Amino acid sequence: MIRNLNIILIFTSALMLxxxxxxxxxxENTASIRTALIAEIDSQEGQLSLVKADEAVLSQPGxxxxxxxxxxxxxAIAPVKQEQFxxxxxxPMRPAKPxxxxxxxxxxxxxxxxxxxxxxxxxxxxx
Amino acid sequence: MAVTAEDFGPTIxxxxxxxxxxxxxxxxxxxxxxxxxxxxxxxxxxxxxxxMVVQDSTIEGQARDVITATRPPILDRNGLxxxxxxxxxxxxxxxxxxIDVEEAVRKLRTVLPELDEAWLRNRLxxxxxxxxxxxxxxxxxxxxxxxxxxxxxxxxxxxxxFYPGMTEASHILGSTNIDNQGIxxxxxxxxxxxVALLQDLGLARGNALAPVxxxxxxxxxxxxxxxxxxxxxxxxxxxxxxxxxxxxxxEIIALASLPDFDPNDPATALVKDSFNRxxxxxxxxxxxxxxxxxxxxxxxxxxxxxxxFDARFGIRFGRFTIDDFxxxxxxxxxxxVYKYSSNIGTIRVMQAMGKEAYRAFxxxxxxxxxxxxxxPEMRLPTVPKEFSDVGxxxxxxxxxLSVSPLHMVTAYAxxxxxxxxxxxxxxxxxxAEAEALYRRVLKPETSAEIRYLMRLNALEGSGSQMNKEAxxxxxxxxxxxxxxxxxxxxxxxxxxxxxxxxxxxxxxxYAMIIMVDEPKLENAQSGTTAGWNAGMVTGRIVQRxxxxxxxxxxxxxxxDQNLVPSVxx
Numbered sequence: 001m002i003r004n005l006n007i008i009l010i011f012t013s014a015l016m017l018x019x020x021x022x023x024x025x026x027x028e029n030t031a032s033i034r035t036a037l038i039a040e041i042d043s044q045e046g047q048l049s050l051v052k053a054d055e056a057v058l059s060q061p062g063x064x065x066x067x068x069x070x071x072x073x074x075x076a077i078a079p080v081k082q083e084q085f086x087x088x089x090x091x092p093m094r095p096a097k098p099x100x101x102x103x104x105x106x107x108x109x110x111x112x113x114x115x116x117x118x119x120x121x122x123x124x125x126x127x
Numbered sequence: 128m129a130v131t132a133e134d135f136g137p138t139i140x141x142x143x144x145x146x147x148x149x150x151x152x153x154x155x156x157x158x159x160x161x162x163x164x165x166x167x168x169x170x171x172x173x174x175x176x177x178x179m180v181v182q183d184s185t186i187e188g189q190a191r192d193v194i195t196a197t198r199p200p201i202l203d204r205n206g207l208x209x210x211x212x213x214x215x216x217x218x219x220x221x222x223x224x225x226i227d228v229e230e231a232v233r234k235l236r237t238v239l240p241e242l243d244e245a246w247l248r249n250r251l252x253x254x255x256x257x258x259x260x261x262x263x264x265x266x267x268x269x270x271x272x273x274x275x276x277x278x279x280x281x282x283x284x285x286x287x288x289f290y291p292g293m294t295e296a297s298h299i300l301g302s303t304n305i306d307n308q309g310i311x312x313x314x315x316x317x318x319x320x321x322v323a324l325l326q327d328l329g330l331a332r333g334n335a336l337a338p339v340x341x342x343x344x345x346x347x348x349x350x351x352x353x354x355x356x357x358x359x360x361x362x363x364x365x366x367x368x369x370x371x372x373x374x375x376x377x378e379i380i381a382l383a384s385l386p387d388f389d390p391n392d393p394a395t396a397l398v399k400d401s402f403n404r405x406x407x408x409x410x411x412x413x414x415x416x417x418x419x420x421x422x423x424x425x426x427x428x429x430x431x432x433x434x435x436f437d438a439r440f441g442i443r444f445g446r447f448t449i450d451d452f453x454x455x456x457x458x459x460x461x462x463x464v465y466k467y468s469s470n471i472g473t474i475r476v477m478q479a480m481g482k483e484a485y486r487a488f489x490x491x492x493x494x495x496x497x498x499x500x501x502x503p504e505m506r507l508p509t510v511p512k513e514f515s516d517v518g519x520x521x522x523x524x525x526x527x528l529s530v531s532p533l534h535m536v537t538a539y540a541x542x543x544x545x546x547x548x549x550x551x552x553x554x555x556x557x558x559a560e561a562e563a564l565y566r567r568v569l570k571p572e573t574s575a576e577i578r579y580l581m582r583l584n585a586l587e588g589s590g591s592q593m594n595k596e597a598x599x600x601x602x603x604x605x606x607x608x609x610x611x612x613x614x615x616x617x618x619x620x621x622x623x624x625x626x627x628x629x630x631x632x633x634x635x636x637y638a639m640i641i642m643v644d645e646p647k648l649e650n651a652q653s654g655t656t657a658g659w660n661a662g663m664v665t666g667r668i669v670q671r672x673x674x675x676x677x678x679x680x681x682x683x684x685x686x687d688q689n690l691v692p693s694v695x696x
Contacts (some may be wrong), residue, residue, distance in 0.1 A: 046214030056291035
């Protein structure tokens with residue numbers, strides 16, 4: 001019985017030893033991967049900060065204006081003038097007087113049983 | 128001798144020596160097994176315990192974070208970056224690990240020739256563990272140095288402040304030193320608030336800090352800066368400055384002062400004359416101060432908008448006679464006094480009110496103290512504690528006292544917004560927060576009369592040059608041409624010109640002060656008074672920025688007619 005127990009214990013010990021070593025090495029491996037990843041994230045964050053700073057420079061009004069000025073001629077653009085602003089309220093109303101002659105002819109043809117829309121629908125192929 | 132069983136106690140059984148040893152061994156093994164089980168149990172229990180511990184990773188790497196400590200990005204009111212952190216490599220050395228100092232010096236100087244040889248040799252010699260060699264380098268230089276393969280020389284990534292707007296908002300932003308601490312402008316103010324504390328605690332890490340949103344609109348800021356640069360060359364001025372404020376919330380929309388500096392290169396901030404003229408410059412405001420006098424007198428009730436004032440003759444104070452510049456020399460109504468910028472008329476307006484009441488009004492408007500504002504660059508205004516008769520007279524048209532343009536824009540904002548004093552701010556503030564801070568300084572009716580006077584001056588008075596530039600945007604304002612004191616006397620050819628304005632006056636939203644210092648004639652047909660330079664700059668700025676601020680031009684005359692007080696219609 002003791003012998004068996006001993007054998008079992010020896011094997012368990014050996015197995016656990018192997019297990020512990022495997023664990024140790026895998027953890028070391030993971031740690032080095034982690035360090036590498038941290039370094040990579042760090043350098044990418046650094047690059048990102050530079051790219052973001054670049055973007056910020058490019059979107060500054062002070063950066064865009066000279067570009068616009070350079071291409072003013074080619075694109076035929078200029079700063080907006082006061083007269084160019086409009087509002088819906090400024091639009092003239094539709095002419096108050098309806099086109100009575102056209103209306104009369106429409107009603108007459110409808111009364112005669114001819115609907116002008118049919119001709120259009122036929123041309124378009126819609127029934 | 129006979130031995131009998133009766134003489135002894137119970138029978139003892141004697142085992143053989145072999146069996147005894149066997150039993151003993153078994154007992155020992157049992158104890159050993161128990162001990163081992165307990166030992167393993169202990170180890171196992173400890174492992175479980177360790178597995179349950181949550182690692183506090185926030186403390187890890189704190190030393191590194193002090194160096195890479197970041198500052199929050201600064202955004203304008205539309206979310207455009209005004210200041211960001213970039214990561215840059217910095218070169219350091221560990222002298223105790225350098226094997227051949229001479230070789231290291233020679234090699235390093237092939238990449239960084241600007242380093243002084245003796246200084247570098249001295250730096251790399253010794254038993255120190257860490258010395259900076261050169262901070263904030265470019266990635267390209269880092270690559271070259273790494274290729275040299277010098278032992279004991281390495282890089283560390285540091286945070287550096289970068290201002291993508293370059294010089295445009297320099298006086299607002301200020302700058303930071305090499306350790307990323309704010310030394311001027313809003314950067315300095317932010318440190319006073321909380322950033323320094325966060326950095327000390329090692330909490331200012333990565334991108335964890337929430338961005339700081341300013342009230343500034345970079346588009347407006349750009350236009351103002353550009354127009355001021357233009358004014359500097361157009362009028363050959365020695366300085367120009369401008370500030371625009373939201374009259375309801377007190378938010379500063381734009382603030383620029385020329386000559387300025389590049390915050391990316393803080394050394395340029397030390398150049399003479401590049402101080403912030405809006406907050407740290409105090410000037411005799413000249414005639415733009417007449418608006419203050421008018422507001423004070425109208426609000427006191429001592430004068431009404433219908434009153435007439437005798438401006439036929441200059442006013443004598445002992446040896447001095449104060450007269451008008453291009454005077455009309457007749458009886459003027461109050462709107463005419465303002466429109467023709469009559470010194471005599473303004474003195475009479477002030478005298479109707481009384482100099483003590485006038486002085487008290489200046490205190491109400493905060494002309495005795497610094498404007499409560501975030502920037503650390505502020506100067507105390509100089510306004511006499513008590514006015515003599517002549518002192519009060521000159522003060523009524525803006526001479527004999529010095530205030531900052533920020534004082535003037537705050538006053539103008541209060542005059543046109545219905546009469547509420549609101550301290551300016553560089554941080555975002557909504558109308559509800561602002562209303563809680565309002566302090567009433569004028570009656571709403573007085574504010575309406577001031578709006579009428581300012582618009583009238585733009586239509587018929589000294590602001591007409593400005594109005595031509597910004598037609599349709601209902602701008603109103605007052606010119607101020609303050610003669611400079613040269614060798615103890617007021618000089619007529621060295622002047623500081625101001626234009627104080629507000630727009631759109633039918634429903635005012637913004638107040639602005641523009642200053643042009645010592646302008647010259649633009650051409651033979653123009654003049655050097657404020658309408659020709661500060662006024663024109665104001666007009667050009669409004670013409671550009673009004674559409675950005677959502678103000679559409681409107682040419683209908685009814686808007687101007689509505690501004691006229693009912694008693695004058």
